[in-house]
Amino acid sequence: MTHAPPLSALLRQYGAGSALTCVPVDQGLLNRGYRLCTTRGRYFLKHHFDPDTADPAAIERRHRATQRLADLGVPVAPPLAGRDGRTVAVVGGHAYALHPWIDGRHRHGGQLTTGQCARLGALLGAVHAGLERVMPPKGRTPPAKHPHPVESADPADTFDLIDDLLARVRRHRPADSFDELARHRLLERRALLERHADRRPPRGGSVGWVHGDFHPFNVLYRGDAPAAIVDWDRLGVQPRAEEAVRAAAIFFVQPAGTLHLPKVRAYARAYRRAAQATPSELAAAVHRVWWERLNDFWMLRWHYERGDTRADPQFPAASALAVWWTREYDAVCGAFVE
Secondary structure, X not given: OOOOOOHHHHHHHHOXXXXXXXXXXXXXXXXXXXXEEEOOEEEEEEEEOOOOXXXXXXXHHHHHHHXXXXXXXXXXXXXXXXXXXXXXXXXXXXXXXXXXOOOOEOOOHHHOOHHHHHHHHHHHHHHHHHHHHHOOOOOOOOOOOOOOOOOOOOHHHXXXXXXXXXXXXXXXXXXXXXXXXXXXXXXXXXXXXXXXXXXXXXXXXXXXXEOOOOOXXXXXXXXXXXXXXXXXXXXXXXXXXXXXXXXXXXXXXXXXXXXXXXXXXXXXXXXXXXXXXXXXXXXXXXXXXXXXHHHOOHHHHHHHHHOOOOOHHHHHHHHHHHHHHHHOHHHHHHHHHO
């Protein structure tokens, strides 16, 4: 059952008038959002309920980071402060934040021109460069749950996971087309890992502060220009170039599971300039993210372990991408470093 936000208590804390309408925003897998219209204006109300990111003190730290980025000119939507000066309101044990409503829409890579792809890469580079200026030095403990750099996936563990998932697929009744595709991809991936097990990358390279979840649902466009980067719940210290590669693999994946390499090239060139990242840094990131994709089955784990099917529509293209990327490895790497 959906948790209804306590609007009267929240709006009193923010001095934001009386609620006229409150409509759930259906995009987003981990937290709940609402489009809120009051007698004082239009807002985005965010209910932080993902236990990994819902600590009020940690939310406040992320809010301060977005305000500092806004001061540098990065397009973000910092939250509003309540009457007590705080940007997190805790009501009934639940944490909420109120943001100005940003008129805009989400755009995936297929809707972007090559020039707009370059602008997107420059935007992510500006985020990384800006965070380098406004956040604590990387030597201090970050508000990130897992330290980085991290070990890359061990194929022995992945083989065990594949066997477990195959057993779950066999037990699923009634069998359907998703089960058929899942079985095919699991067997295919096992063969690929057996062939490429000697290419496991070393521990991650240089790290920096990153957005942590940069993808099309977290960038709002107004016309042709980015209006706001939203959802900073995963802000933390990680290998920066890997975020750039992961984002490209989401923005520029095509329905058949290939990457639009000319757009990737424009995006990556602009990112390298804005973030002052070297080609060798990007090449190492491509290798680690490729390996990560070969060993990652989070969509199938959601489906078969949790019974959560929200990611199912992404599975055909994402699972095909790992196979295509392996076959076209040199071309993909070239698009990021040339």
